[in-house]
Structures are given as C-alpha cells and as structure tokens.
Amino acid sequence: MWDALQSWPGAVALRGSPVLYLLVNAAHILGIGLIVGPILALDARLLGLVRHIPIGVVGPFLAAVAKLGVGLAIVTGLGLFSVQPANYAGNPAFLLKLLILVLAIANAVSVDRGRAWKQAIETNEIAAVLRWQAAASSMLWITVLVAGRWIGFV
Numbered sequence: 001m002w003d004a005l006q007s008w009p010g011a012v013a014l015r016g017s018p019v020l021y022l023l024v025n026a027a028h029i030l031g032i033g034l035i036v037g038p039i040l041a042l043d044a045r046l047l048g049l050v051r052h053i054p055i056g057v058v059g060p061f062l063a064a065v066a067k068l069g070v071g072l073a074i075v076t077g078l079g080l081f082s083v084q085p086a087n088y089a090g091n092p093a094f095l096l097k098l099l100i101l102v103l104a105i106a107n108a109v110s111v112d113r114g115r116a117w118k119q120a121i122e123t124n125e126i127a128a129v130l131r132w133q134a135a136a137s138s139m140l141w142i143t144v145l146v147a148g149r150w151i152g153f154v
Contacts, residue, residue, distance in 0.1 A: 003084040011082035021083070029075035034139065038062040039108075039141050041136035046126055046134035053151025056121045063112065092145065093154045097147035107133060 005011065014021045042062040045055055081088050088094045111117050111134075116127040 002089065005082050005085045008082055010079055013081050014079060019133070024076050024079050028073055028080060031069045031071075031073030031076055033075060035066050036069075036141055036145055037049075038065040038069070040138060042066070043138040045133040046120070046130055047128070047138075048131070054124050055126065056124060059117075059121055070108075088151070089140070091151055093147050093150035097144055097151065100140055100143045100147055104137065105130050106143055107136050107140060111137070 042059060116130040120126050120130055
C-alpha cells in the first residue's frame with residue numbers, strides 16, 4: 001500500500017522537485033496558521049476575553065477562515081505524507097498528531113453544529129458547554145501543532 005502511494009505521480013513530483021516540495025510545505029504551514037490563529041482568537045472570545053466584541057460579528061468569519069485552513073492543511077499534508085508514507089506511518093509523533101487532529105476536528109464539528117454556537121451567534125451569550133468546547137479546542141489545536149513539530153525529532 002505504501003509503495004503504491006509513494007509511486008503516485010504527485011509524490012514522485014514532490015520528491016523530484018525541491019521547489020515544489022518547498023511550496024507545498026509552505027502551503028501546509030500557511031494552512032496551519034489559518035487554523036491556529038483564528039481558532040485561538042475565537043476560543044479566547046468564547047472563554048470570556050474581549051467581551052466587547054460581539055461573537056456574532058467575529059465568530060462566523062474566524063470559523064470560516066479556520067475551515068479554509070483545515071482544508072489546505074489536509075490537502076498539503078496528504079501530499080507531504082505521500083513522499084515517505086512508511087516513515088510517517090511508523091512515527092509515533094505523526095500518529096499522535098493524527099489522533100489529536102481527529103479529536104480537534106470532531107470538537108470543531110460539534111461546536112459548529114451545536115445549539116450553543118447558534119445561540120451565541122444570535123444572542124452573544126456563551127453557554128458553559130461552549131466555553132468547555134473552546135478550552136478543549138485551544139488545548140487540542142496547540143497539541144496538534146506541537147506533535148507536528150515533534151515529527152522531525154523522532
């Protein structure tokens with residue numbers, strides 16, 4: 001399975017072109033920035049900081065930017081993974097990153113589809129459950145970031 005993925009034309013192109021690999025890697029970092037920056041700002045607001053800014057004004061925008069970042073990071077991450085899939089699949093930091101990433105995305109989907117989020121957007125009132133989800137979100141996304149950096153050291 002790993003051989004087939006590694007033979008994919010995109011993986012071959014990434015291995016054969018330092019410039020292409022650099023650009024995809026930079027796009028992956030951009031995706032991460034588009035996730036972590038807006039999410040931490042949104043979580044801070046949900047946790048009670050900068051209360052003077054209505055969540056209905058900033059929340060939908062920050063969430064949309066973070067969703068764009070998740071999409072970009074996943075697409076570019078799959079490309080980067082395809083270059084050396086067996087190495088990444090055996091890396092405990094990579095596996096931890098994937099696990100925490102799934103939990104972070106599940107938490108984000110839960111917030112996005114939840115009644116508390118919709119109520120917060122409409123009324124600017126933040127329910128306790130949404131505060132807990134925001135705290136979990138910050139911890140999860142920071143852990144994904146740290147685990148991602150750890151990959152190169154394992």
